[in-house]
Each structure stands twice: as C-alpha cells, then as structure tokens.
Amino acid sequence: MTRLIAEQVLMIPEKIKEFDRELIEKTGCSLKELASEASGIGSAPPKPAAHPVAVIPVTAGQGTIKGFSEALHAIAAYLGFPAFITAAPDVSGLVEAYQSDATIALMADDHLYAAINLKTRRATGNDEATAKGFTTALQKMAGGLKGKAVLVIGLGPLGTAAAQALLQEGADLILYDLLREKEAALLKSCATAEQQRITTGLTLEQALARTHLIFDASPGEAFIPAAMLPTGAIISAPGLPLGLDPTAAQKFTDHLIHEPLQIGTAVMLFQALI
Numbered sequence: 001m002t003r004l005i006a007e008q009v010l011m012i013p014e015k016i017k018e019f020d021r022e023l024i025e026k027t028g029c030s031l032k033e034l035a036s037e038a039s040g041i042g043s044a045p046p047k048p049a050a051h052p053v054a055v056i057p058v059t060a061g062q063g064t065i066k067g068f069s070e071a072l073h074a075i076a077a078y079l080g081f082p083a084f085i086t087a088a089p090d091v092s093g094l095v096e097a098y099q100s101d102a103t104i105a106l107m108a109d110d111h112l113y114a115a116i117n118l119k120t121r122r123a124t125g126n127d128e129a130t131a132k133g134f135t136t137a138l139q140k141m142a143g144g145l146k147g148k149a150v151l152v153i154g155l156g157p158l159g160t161a162a163a164q165a166l167l168q169e170g171a172d173l174i175l176y177d178l179l180r181e182k183e184a185a186l187l188k189s190c191a192t193a194e195q196q197r198i199t200t201g202l203t204l205e206q207a208l209a210r211t212h213l214i215f216d217a218s219p220g221e222a223f224i225p226a227a228m229l230p231t232g233a234i235i236s237a238p239g240l241p242l243g244l245d246p247t248a249a250q251k252f253t254d255h256l257i258h259e260p261l262q263i264g265t266a267v268m269l270f271q272a273l274i
C-alpha cells in the first residue's frame with residue numbers, strides 16, 4: 001500500500017459536494033449510488049443514519065497523515081452516516097468506538113485501511129473496495145464492460161483486485177506491469193476459462209492500440225502521454241499519482257475518474273453493512 005500524503009486529502013471535506021457533482025456528470029451516479037451498487041448491497045440498502053461510524057486515528061508506524069481522519073469523517077457524513085473521530089487514537093480509540101455504540105470502525109495503518117463492523121464482525125479492506133468502486137465507475141462511463149477489452153496497468157494488490165472485479169463484470173483483460181512476471185503470475189492464478197479472456201506480454205503502446213478502456217492501478221506518474229491514448233479513451237485511475245501526463249489528463253478530463261479516497265471509502269462503508 002502506498003502511503004497517502006496530506007496534500008492528497010486535505011481538501012476532501014471542502015470539495016466533497018463538487019466531487020459528487022463531477023462523478024454524477026461522468027458516470028450518471030452519485031457517490032452513494034455508485035458505492036451501493038459496487039458493494040453488492042442490493043436494491044434495499046441499510047439506512048446509513050442507523051449506523052454510527054467511528055474514525056479512529058492510528059499513530060503506529062509512520063503515524064497519522066494530516067487531514068486523513070477528517071477526510072474519512074467527511075466522506076462518511078456525506079453518505080448519511082452519523083460519523084465522529086474518536087478523541088483518543090489507537091486502542092483507546094477502539095474502546096471509545098465500542099463504548100459509543102458505533103456500528104463501523106474506520107482505521108488505517110501503514111499496511112491496511114479497513115472498515116470493521118463492530119456488531120457483525122465483518123471486515124472490509126480498501127483494495128477490494130477501491131477495485132470494485134472504480135470498476136463500477138468504468139462500467140458506467142463505458143456503458144457496460146461485457147465482452148469489451150480493458151487494459152489494467154499495475155498489478156499490485158489493487159490491480160489484482162481490479163482484474164478480478166473486471167472479469168466478474170465480463171470484461172476481457174489486457175494486463176500490463178513494469179515487472180512483466182506479474183502479468184504471468186496473475187494469468188496463472190485465474191481459472192482456465194478466464195485465462196482465455198486475458199492477454200499479456202504487450203508493450204504499453206501495443207496495449208493502448210487495442211482498447212480505449214483503461215484501469216490505471218499503478219503508482220507511476222505522468223508516464224502516459226496524450227499521444228499514446230486512443231480516441232475516446234475512458235480511464236478509471238485510482239493509482240496515485242496519476243499515470244496520465246497533465247496534457248492527457250486535461251484532454252480526457254470528461255472521461256477520467258481519479259481521486260485518492262472517496263470511492264474506496266464509500267464502498268467499504270456499504271460493504272461493511274452487508
């Protein structure tokens with residue numbers, strides 16, 4: 001897991017409404033609708049208002065990130081959860097969450113960002129939730145993914161979870177990682193029927209010539225120039241920082257979803273309620 005930095009999260013509370021407006025413009029779905037669908041919660045989601053969320057700051061490892069707890073609080077509150085940041089961090093914060101009768105605890109250290117339902121004991125992780133949320137966003141922007149080829153760039157935990165979510169949506173996959181052995185390893189881990197829907201071993205240029213649908217789950221920065229992107233490219237890009245260079249990001253802005261925390265957190269919260 002790559003650690004977030006303060007600059008990536010500080011503006012989330014102030015800009016969450018604007019973010020949601022843009023998400024609706026691009027996908028036709030609000031954050032709440034997207035997260036509800038991506039979580040698989042079904043047509044009758046539990047009411048967030050009945051489920052207090054405790055955001056617990058964690059000081060272990062490299063410590064808290066400035067603005068991180070406030071960003072999680074803002075996202076949960078925006079979705080309608082009664083949310084609060086515990087006064088104490090770490091174990092004391094967890095005790096506080098239980099004593100306050102919170103339904104969900106949200107917390108992250110340097111290795112894992114998780115939502116834990118304190119009543120049902122269901123735990124959800126950020127990689128799977130982010131993969132599902134950004135896959136749903138790509139599906140909405142593309143008008144469906146069944147039988148369409150999607151290029152997945154970066155095959156760490158997030159890209160691997162995205163590949164699985166995309167296969168479930170019926171997409172064919174082109175896998176690309178700087179470490180080429182990761183493409184082969186992911187291919188090998190898939191069932192035989194799925195392997196037939198996966199292409200590996202292409203250069204980035206070759207891959208981008210074969211599809212306009214892109215899932216960027218890499219931490220590479222500005223390595224995709226506008227000239228390399230096909231006409232009509234649609235990009236779901238949770239990878240931080242953005243893989244598109246500034247010109248490409250500007251050119252494809254209407255068909256680009258890229259943000260550091262909102263979609264993954266929203267999906268985690270709904271998944272925790274299932």
Ligand SMILES: NC(=O)c1ccc[n+]([C@@H]2O[C@H](COP(=O)([O-])OP(=O)(O)OC[C@H]3O[C@@H](n4cnc5c(N)ncnc54)[C@H](O)[C@@H]3O)[C@@H](O)[C@H]2O)c1
Nearest residue numbers: 001002154156157158177178218219220238239240260264
């Ligand atoms: N937006 C969100 O909500 C969200 C959530 C989780 C993770 N992330 C971000 O997603 C990215 C991936 O997370 P992860 O935990 O899987 O990371 P990771 O570092 O474990 O894996 C990244 C993979 O990308 C590959 N890679 C790096 N640069 C590349 C490039 N230029 N082209 C192709 N492949 C490249 C690496 O070889 C590696 O296999 C990180 O930047 C992380 O911060 C964002």
